[in-house]
Amino acid sequence: MKFRLISGSYHSVEPESDPSLKEAKIVIELYGRDDKGRSITVLYHRFRPYFYVVDLTEDERGALEKDPEVVEMEEVELEVKGVKRRATKVYLQHPFKVPQYRDRLQDGEGFRVLAADIPYIFRFLYDLDLGSTIEAEGVVLGGKAVDGSPAGDGVARFNTDIVLYADSLKDTRPFEVPLKVLSFDIENFLKRRFIATVGWSVAELPLGGVEGIRKGSIEDDDQRALLKKFRDFIIEEDPDVITGYNIDGYDLEYLYDSVKEFFTSKVERDHVLGWSRDFSPLSKRGYRNWKLHGRVIADAWWNMKRELKPKVETLNYVSQMLFGEGKEEVDPLKIEELWEKERERVISYCIKDSELALRILDYTDVLRKYTDIANVAKLPLEDALNGTTSVLIDS
Structure with a gap:
């Protein structure tokens, strides 16, 4: 297969x-x-995860042999800076323990440790x-x-x-497959934590035309129910890529914090944020850096910014520039007031934003571009798209 x-x-x-x-x-x-x-x-x-230790002493070898984390050791010969050296290949039970052993042996004991800085999945693909x-x-x-x-x-x-x-x-030889992309946008109140609606658009990219986009929204005055509905919607749709306009900096953060506020149990929070393909929760790795196992987060704003470099980066300006149409006319500062009087107008506005973000991501063609880069670098799409240049070069 x-x-x-x-x-x-x-x-x-x-x-x-x-x-x-x-x-x-x-x-x-x-x-x-x-x-x-x-x-x-x-x-x-x-x-199995492993690393090398150059010129390991007998005392340290004996200590490692008694270590329950160490599964196996074997003697090998490596070329280090042009010189052949005796080395020991040390296999561990858990990948996340490799850096700990590197630090202890290298910084604490003064040994030269090799192949201990490579992320486990990359090491697997390389080998x-x-x-x-x-x-x-x-x-x-x-x-x-x-x-x-x-x-x-x-x-x-x-x-x-x-x-x-x-x-x-x-x-195997590279081949192309369409990727299923979910774009979403939230509209929330400013004076209190409340998500009025989550607008969504789903399509396979590259788009054959706007008629290929399915659109809709999720609402519930019970915020716990709304957050659960959005999680269930992601699981049902099973997208490869999740996008939106500035979701890295706003929408994901707001949803993440809402789950923390409305669900006190860690088990419940992990379930409601379990958007991944292995049901693990959405995780925050740093500023504008989010992770979902099995899905790629590709912010349409960020990819538009690095590919098109427009003078103005607002969704309305970029949409007008690319498609000759912009956002619907709703004052985002008055969402709470409009929600009470013109709920359908707010929902339509939110859905439109999700659609425009999807079309912008399609226009940038970054999924095709970084699929091609992934082919050359021999890496997963996620790491080609969101990784650093050094990751591509190392591979």
């Missing part, structure tokens, strides 16, 4: 949850679209020589789930059309 790689992640299955295991099993999750246009999760577990399109062989576990299970590797963990447990993976 061939698929285009959109993003990658992993989870661990611990011996406590599976008594048949002697050590943690790391399951790599590769998310994408297959060559028939179906969303897919490919699972693979035959790759197996995989690129942005992959052919997988294995067992199909089943179809799409709408809610995740807390443990195990079964189909209930993933919100994709296909879940495949791979026995083998290999690089």
Whole structure:
């Protein structure tokens, strides 16, 4: 089965949850679209995290052999700055522990540690020589789930059309698949935390025309119910890409903070923010930096800014410049007042904003551009689109 790689992640299955295991099993999750246009999760577990230590002493080797986190060690020969050196390849149970061991051995003990700075998913792709399109062989576990299970590797963990447990993976010639994109916009009150409506537009990009866009909205005066409805809508639509105009800087932040305010339980918050393809919650990695497993967040404003560099960056100006049409005439400072008197007008205004953002993202052609870059760099689309130049060069 061939698929285009959109993003990658992993989870661990611990011996406590599976008594048949002697050590943690790391399951790599590769998310994408297959060559028939179906969303897919490919699972693979035959790759353990590791790093190298140059000229490891016998005392330190003995200490590592007794360390329960260390799974295996093997002696290898590496070329370091043009000189062949004796090195020890150290396999660990958990990828996130690699930097901790690097710091202890390198900074604390003075050893030279290699291959310990490479993110686990990149290390996996490099070592197996995989690129942005992959052919997988294995067992199909089943179809799409709408809610995740807390443990195990079964189909209930993933919100994709296909879940495949791979026995083998290999690089394949690049091919194109349309990507399903969800654009959304929120309208909220200013004096109190209240989301009046979430307008949405959905289409496959590249667009064949505006007639290919489905549009709608979500409302509920009960804010907890509205937030749950939006989460369920994302899971039902299963988009590859989520966009909107300045969602990185405003809409996602407002939704994220609303969930924190209206849901006191962490379990509830994680469920309502569980927009990912593995149902894990939306996570904030820094300013304007958001992460969803299996989906790409591609802010239409940011991509328009870096591709088109307009003199004015407002949605109305850019839409007029590109399409000869702008936003509907509603004063955003009077949303609360209008919501009481002309609710349908606010909803129409919100839906229009989501549609314009979708069309702007399509116009920039960044998904096609960074798909091509992903082909060359041999990386997932997410990392080609949102990663740094150094990530592309390293790959």
